[in-house]
Amino acid sequence: MSETVKKFLYVNRKAPYGTIYAQEALEVVLIGAAFDQDVSLAFLDDGVFQLTKGQDTKEIGLKNFSATYRALGDYEVTKLYVEKESLEERGLTLDDLQNIEYEDEDDDYAEKPSIRLVTRAEMAEVMADQDVVLSF
């Protein structure tokens, strides 16, 4: 759609259902995928809860959109940076997160993990490397 390719980072900082930020951030990511940009997502602070396994929203009457994160690979969104300290501060480990994979078309469509665990210092580098940072 555009010849310019920029590095877009969507920063997810909020828990999934207490506010609408996570859901409306996903809407931006899905629309943005049509623009063929270099897309990454960052999950930090309570944003790490967005990726947790076993979310069940039946009792609160909100749409459970957690499966959408597993579909991101189909939109060529394959870089999900998760901040290690944010997980630890909340008593979480990678095992508490969904298994999110993408098919690497440059490697015979091998399934590879989309989640990349990074330290807070490394997250700062990821952010510094971007052209456009949208924070949710």
Place this chain on the structure above:
Amino acid sequence: MKFGIVVSEGPYTHEASDSAYNFVKAALAKGHEVSRVFFYHDGVNVGTRLSIPPQDDRQIQEQWTALAKEHDLDLVICIAAAQRRGLLDKNEADRQGKDANNIAEGFRISGLGQLIEMGIQADRTVTFGD
């Protein structure tokens, strides 16, 4: 420099739209360009012409409308976020069978693609939010 602006919190509850307004005014005064202001999340509420703040308070929507007129600014309200929150232009009100519309002069409703396009075209994208 060409700036793209995101406003992601509603008026009066948050200062975000005030800060964005002040930033845009200052940037324009310095000779910079503001290619678009994109209102998302509760930020869409800035664009209702039906708000009636107390007279001794700032008139946030009117400030934006006047600034848009003066500088030919592109003020875009996200349609998906707007529909959830009851922000409608005449076309959308007719299409959805609603009996009123409330978009203020100087604002237009469009899709999220406008946000991405703004990010691609602007030198800097600046978000005003929580």
